[in-house]
Amino acid sequence: MPKPQTNKKSTSTIMEQGRRPTSYDVARIAGVSQSAVSRCFAPNASIGAAKRELILKVAAEIGYKPNALAQALISKRTNIVALIISARTNLYYPEVLAELSARLNERDMRVLLFSLSEESEVDGVLDQIWRHSVDGVISAARLSAAQVAQFAEHRVPLVLYNRVATAAPSVRCDSVSGERHLVEHLLAAGHRRFGLISGPADSYVGEERRTAALAALAQAGVSDVAESRGDFSYDSGHRAMHALHQAAGKLDAVIAVSDLMAIGAMDAARRDLGLGIPDDLSVVGFDGAGPARWGSYDLTSVRQPVRRMTDAAVSMLVERIEDATAPAEQRLFTGELLSGSSARIAVPAM
Amino acid sequence: MPKPQTNKKSTSTIMEQGRRPTSYDVARIAGVSQSAVSRCFAPNASIGAAKRELILKVAAEIGYKPNALAQALISKRTNIVALIISARTNLYYPEVLAELSARLNERDMRVLLFSLSEESEVDGVLDQIWRHSVDGVISAARLSAAQVAQFAEHRVPLVLYNRVATAAPSVRCDSVSGERHLVEHLLAAGHRRFGLISGPADSYVGEERRTAALAALAQAGVSDVAESRGDFSYDSGHRAMHALHQAAGKLDAVIAVSDLMAIGAMDAARRDLGLGIPDDLSVVGFDGAGPARWGSYDLTSVRQPVRRMTDAAVSMLVERIEDATAPAEQRLFTGELLSGSSARIAVPAM
Numbered sequence: 001m002p003k004p005q006t007n008k009k010s011t012s013t014i015m016e017q018g019r020r021p022t023s024y025d026v027a028r029i030a031g032v033s034q035s036a037v038s039r040c041f042a043p044n045a046s047i048g049a050a051k052r053e054l055i056l057k058v059a060a061e062i063g064y065k066p067n068a069l070a071q072a073l074i075s076k077r078t079n080i081v082a083l084i085i086s087a088r089t090n091l092y093y094p095e096v097l098a099e100l101s102a103r104l105n106e107r108d109m110r111v112l113l114f115s116l117s118e119e120s121e122v123d124g125v126l127d128q129i130w131r132h133s134v135d136g137v138i139s140a141a142r143l144s145a146a147q148v149a150q151f152a153e154h155r156v157p158l159v160l161y162n163r164v165a166t167a168a169p170s171v172r173c174d175s176v177s178g179e180r181h182l183v184e185h186l187l188a189a190g191h192r193r194f195g196l197i198s199g200p201a202d203s204y205v206g207e208e209r210r211t212a213a214l215a216a217l218a219q220a221g222v223s224d225v226a227e228s229r230g231d232f233s234y235d236s237g238h239r240a241m242h243a244l245h246q247a248a249g250k251l252d253a254v255i256a257v258s259d260l261m262a263i264g265a266m267d268a269a270r271r272d273l274g275l276g277i278p279d280d281l282s283v284v285g286f287d288g289a290g291p292a293r294w295g296s297y298d299l300t301s302v303r304q305p306v307r308r309m310t311d312a313a314v315s316m317l318v319e320r321i322e323d324a325t326a327p328a329e330q331r332l333f334t335g336e337l338l339s340g341s342s343a344r345i346a347v348p349a350m
Numbered sequence: 351m352p353k354p355q356t357n358k359k360s361t362s363t364i365m366e367q368g369r370r371p372t373s374y375d376v377a378r379i380a381g382v383s384q385s386a387v388s389r390c391f392a393p394n395a396s397i398g399a400a401k402r403e404l405i406l407k408v409a410a411e412i413g414y415k416p417n418a419l420a421q422a423l424i425s426k427r428t429n430i431v432a433l434i435i436s437a438r439t440n441l442y443y444p445e446v447l448a449e450l451s452a453r454l455n456e457r458d459m460r461v462l463l464f465s466l467s468e469e470s471e472v473d474g475v476l477d478q479i480w481r482h483s484v485d486g487v488i489s490a491a492r493l494s495a496a497q498v499a500q501f502a503e504h505r506v507p508l509v510l511y512n513r514v515a516t517a518a519p520s521v522r523c524d525s526v527s528g529e530r531h532l533v534e535h536l537l538a539a540g541h542r543r544f545g546l547i548s549g550p551a552d553s554y555v556g557e558e559r560r561t562a563a564l565a566a567l568a569q570a571g572v573s574d575v576a577e578s579r580g581d582f583s584y585d586s587g588h589r590a591m592h593a594l595h596q597a598a599g600k601l602d603a604v605i606a607v608s609d610l611m612a613i614g615a616m617d618a619a620r621r622d623l624g625l626g627i628p629d630d631l632s633v634v635g636f637d638g639a640g641p642a643r644w645g646s647y648d649l650t651s652v653r654q655p656v657r658r659m660t661d662a663a664v665s666m667l668v669e670r671i672e673d674a675t676a677p678a679e680q681r682l683f684t685g686e687l688l689s690g691s692s693a694r695i696a697v698p699a700m
Contacts, residue, residue, distance in 0.1 A: 020505055063503055065480045080462070094444040101465040110478060112430070113463040115451040128460060130415045153413060155370055234644060267645030294584060295617030296646040 021064040030058040041066035081317065082112045082129050084139040086119060092259075092289040092304065093140075096161070099310040100138060107318060109135070116141050123147070130154050136317045139163065142204055157320035159313050162304075163204055169320065169328040171313040175205065175286075178302035178335045179212035182255065182284050185300065185337060187220050188346040191252035191282060195226040195244040197237055197261050206232070209257040209286055226251065230261045237264025245273055251281060253343065259285035259292040259301055266297060266342060282343035288335070300343035302335035309333050371414040380408040391416035431667065432462045432479050434489040436469060442609075442639040442654065443490075446511070449660040450488060457668060459485070466491050473497070480504050486667045489513065492554055507670035509663050512654075513554055519670065519678040521663040525555065525636075528652035528685045529562035532605060532634050535650065535687065537570050538696040541602035541632060545576040545594040547587055547611050556582070559607040559636055576601065580611045587614025595623055601631060603693065609635035609642040609651055616647055616692060632693035638685070650693035652685035659683050 023037040030037070032051060039047045040055040047055075058064075081104055085097060101111050112134055114125045119142050126147060129137060136157035148165045151158040160170035186194075194217060199206020217225055226248035230236030237256055241264070244251065254269075256262035262285030269275040269283065277283060285292055288303025312331050320326050339345060373387040380387070382401060389397045390405040397405075408414075431454055435447060451461050462484055464475045469492050476497060479487060486507035498515045501508040510520035536544075544567060549556020567575055576598035580586030587606055591614070594601060604619075606612035612635030619625040619633065627633060635642055638653025662681050670676045689695060 065504075083463075094447075097444075097447075097463075098465050098467065101463060102467060105464075110482065111463040111465075113433075113447075113451060113461040114455075115448050115461075117448070117452060132460065154415075234640070238645070263644065271645045290584070291641055294613065295588070295621045 021062045023064070023066070025062060026055060026058050026064050029062065030054050077321075078133050078135055079108060080110045080112050080132070080134045082114060082132070082134045082137045084114045084116065084122070084125055084137065084141045086116045086141045092287045092306065095289070095306055096140060096310065099306050100161075100313065103310050103314040107314065126150060129156065136321045138313050138317055142202075143168075155324065157317055157324065159317045159320070161309070161313050164330065167328065169316050169330065171309050171316065171331045172333065173302075173304040173309065173335050174332045175208040176212040176215075178286060178337075179209050179255075180216040181337045182286075182300070182302060183213060183216035183220070185339065185345070186253045186255075186282060186284065186343060187222075189282070189344045190346070191344070192222065193248070193250065193252045194222060195228070195248060195251045195254040197240040197244070197254060197256040197265055198227055198229050199257050199261075200229065200231050203232070206257050213255050213257070230256075230264075232258050232260060234260050234264040234267075237261030238268040239264075241265035241268035242272065245269075253282040253284070256283065256285050259287040259289045259299060261285070262299055262301070262342075263291060263297055266299075277342055278344045284343050286335075288338055292338075292340075298340040298342055299338075300340045301338050303338050304335050305333050371412045373414070373416070375412060376405060376409050376414050379412065380404050427671075428483050428485055429458060430460045430462050430482070430484045432464060432482070432484045432487045434464045434466065434472070434475055434487065434491045436466045436491045442637045442656065445639070445656055446490060446660065449656050450511075450663065453660050453664040457664065476500060479506065486671045488663055488667060492552075493518075505674065507667055507674065509667045509670070511659070511663050514680065517678065519666050519680065521659050521666065521681045522683065523652075523654040523659065523685050524682045525558040526562040526565075528636060528687075529559050529605075530566040531687045532636075532650070532652060533563060533566035533570070535689065535695070536603045536605075536632060536634065536693060537572075539632070539694045540696070541694070542572065543598070543600065543602045544572060545578070545598060545601045545604040547590040547594070547604060547606040547615055548577055548579050549607050549611075550579065550581050553582070556607050563605050563607070580606075580614075582608050582610060584610050584614040584617075587611030588618040589614075591615035591618035592622065595619075603632040603634070606633065606635050609637040609639045609649060611635070612649055612651070612692075613641060613647055616649075627692055628694045634693050636685075638688055642688075642690075648690040648692055649688075650690045651688050653688050654685050655683050 024034050026037045027034040032055060036047060036051060037055055040052050083100060085093060104111055112132060116122065122141060122143060134156065138159050138161055140161040142163055143165065145165060148168050152167065158168050160168050162172050164170045164172060196210065196213060198210040201207065214225060226244050228240035228243040230240045237260060240261065241254065244254065254265055256265055262283050266277055266283050269281050270277055275281045285299045285301040288301050291297065292299040292301050316329065374384050376387045377384040382405060386397060386401060387405055390402050433450060435443060454461055462482060466472065472491060472493060484506065488509050488511055490511040492513055493515065495515060498518050508518050510518050512522050514520045514522060546560065546563060548560040551557065564575060576594050578590035578593040580590045587610060590611065591604065594604065604615055606615055612633050616627055616633050619631050620627055625631045635649045635651040638651050641647065642649040642651050666679065
């Protein structure tokens with residue numbers, strides 16, 4: 001049976017006009033009401049099987065897809081989650097972003113990405129977020145208490161990633177136990193003169209790791225620790241190694257609060273200062289990022305359980321999207337000590 | 351003058367109900383029509399100055415923000431651009447993503463991120479893109495001709511990044527001139543026995559670089575080139591170096607079609623095969639990514655002009671969003687040869 005002539009004309013008209021087909025086009029061609037087309041694509045709406053089949057057939061023929069924006073206005077859900085992430089030199093940022101993105105896609109949610117080059121850009125980002133009606137936000141960038149409070153005001157669920165705030169749920173890797181394990185590992189191997197490459201004073205993660213490392217050393221009676229601050233970049237780790245060497249002379253071990261700074265320190269120690277690693281100097285980092293495993297570094301570090309942490313962040317966010325009264329929970333994951341060849345290890349007793 | 355009692359009640363009612371204020375709330379409290387509130391926030395709509403001021407005051411008081419979804423349905427513009435990017439082991443992916451994101455934000459556009467772990471996921475991503483009414487798409491992932499054709503059907507502007515298709519505009523770094531410069535650099539320094547670490551056969555960029563390197567070598571009379579394929583990862587570069595060494599014995603130079611594979615090859619050559627770099631073996635890469643500049647590698651490579659390329663990609667996309675009939679343009683950028691210490695250089699004639 002040939003298709004009715006009118007249908008063919010309508011279809012080609014849309015194509016010639018070069019516009020996207022609408023639900024009204026589907027309705028006209030299928031000979032049904034526009035509200036029937038809407039119901040056909042709405043979840044749980046009632047519509048007869050024959051009418052549904054006809055509408056789906058016409059829609060496929062003319063390339064009509066229901067508009068996610070219109071559906072979002074009806075359902076009050078956009079299935080879009082905003083990710084705020086600081087692109088600042090961080091070796092494991094791509095991995096965290098890829099994993100969060102994969103976990104959200106598995107739940108049929110999309111990622112609206114806000115990649116900050118400076119944390120001062122957060123306010124502008126928040127304004128955008130309120131306007132875009134996202135279902136929720138995961139922030140791996142630092143938020144002030146006032147900024148966290150804005151999420152409650154705007155009723156936008158928030159989960160913090162490797163950040164913490166009393167009013168918001170969060171997922172973190174335990175810096176305290178991680179740095180303690182690194183320090184114990186170094187002490188057991190006989191290291192006594194320590195240098196510390198810390199991060200900028202306004203970095204939450206950096207300060208947490210710095211304090212934990214110094215506390216673990218102090219507990220073992222090591223209180224005279226040379227320190228130089230970096231900004232988490234390779235270059236700053238490189239410079240800090242030179243600064244420590246000038247200020248403190250021969251050290252047994254350098255603790256860097258991130259892998260990238262540890263890698264910069266190793267290159268400075270070996271190439272500029274002529275130190276053998278680990279024979280003359282042990283170096284440890286934190287994160288367990290890809291390049292830390294490269295043959296030239298093989299860095300002793302603490303590996304963050306990124307897969308489990310991103311899983312937890314997404315689960316917590318979905319829970320709060322579905323139930324705004326769900327209590328804020330702080331989840332702390334223990335990292336895994338990776339013993340590489342960048343640090344001497346304890347010789348077992350005979 | 352005290353505020354009318356009714357207004358206070360309305361405001362607190364919204365707060366108590368724990369819901370986001372709507373344009374109807376603003377209208378009720380300000381004592382104006384809802385359409386006046388809509389006009390107040392619509393671009394170029396007419397509204398009296400006094401009424402406008404009152405509406406903005408009430409909106410600020412109760413925390414009302416116009417809904418971007420509703421505005422998008424009216425304006426047919428969402429100011430959202432989808433980025434399709436393959437997260438597969440690529441050192442310069444984070445930089446490209448951060449730069450594209452920054453360029454789009456400068457133009458007040460947001461990024462809907464589709465991070466692929468495998469290129470086979472593209473079809474699912476495209477379905478999502480048609481549903482989300484994005485203004486346009488930048489793809490750094492490979493698209494088939496059929497997939498590119500779907501963009502035209504759905505009237506969604508597309509710009510390809512480091513990919514090419516006859517029907518779509520694209521921005522690329524010139525692999526042919528880049529590899530030719532690398533080969534000339536190596537030939538001038540006297541290298542004669544070459545090994546090539548190429549990418550997977552289904553990689554557009556990998557094949558382009560492979561073909562260009564082999565053609566430049568053949569032009570200089572070097573046709574016997576040992577080859578081993580990798581998958582762009584560090585580990586695959588490491589393995590390929592071992593394979594080349596076993597198959598071809600002593601080589602003068604290894605050309606890897608990406609920095610990450612070159613870095614893996616350097617670690618294998620130095621640490622496993624005991625070769626000095628560049629004294630026993632020269633290694634070159636492609637991309638000019640951050641770690642290629644680290645002291646342990648200092649890789650001779652071709653640096654892609656990421657800033658200019660991302661600028662061009664965003665400009666071209668915006669042009670096509672504003673004028674769907676703009677002709678497709680293929681823009682080819684020349685990379686910069688970075689001469690590092692991973693490759694011997696020509697000794698100047700006395």
